[in-house]
Amino acid sequence: MLQIQDQESLNTFERAQSLFMTTVNFLLSAFSGVTVFLIGLSPVLVPLALIAGVMY
Numbered sequence: 001m002l003q004i005q006d007q008e009s010l011n012t013f014e015r016a017q018s019l020f021m022t023t024v025n026f027l028l029s030a031f032s033g034v035t036v037f038l039i040g041l042s043p044v045l046v047p048l049a050l051i052a053g054v055m056y
Contacts, residue, residue, distance in 0.1 A: 038045070
């Protein structure tokens with residue numbers, strides 16, 4: 001026989017809030033990683049971009 005769960009065991013809002021914060025933290029972490037990656041490669045990427053711009 002199935003029983004309806006009580007309000008405390010469902011806590012849908014807290015689970016949704018936790019998932020939202022996890023997603024925001026992941027996006028911020030990914031953006032930070034991409035930024036660090038591009039800054040780290042800038043000594044290589046800037047001259048290559050300049051050469052590519054001149055050749056174009």
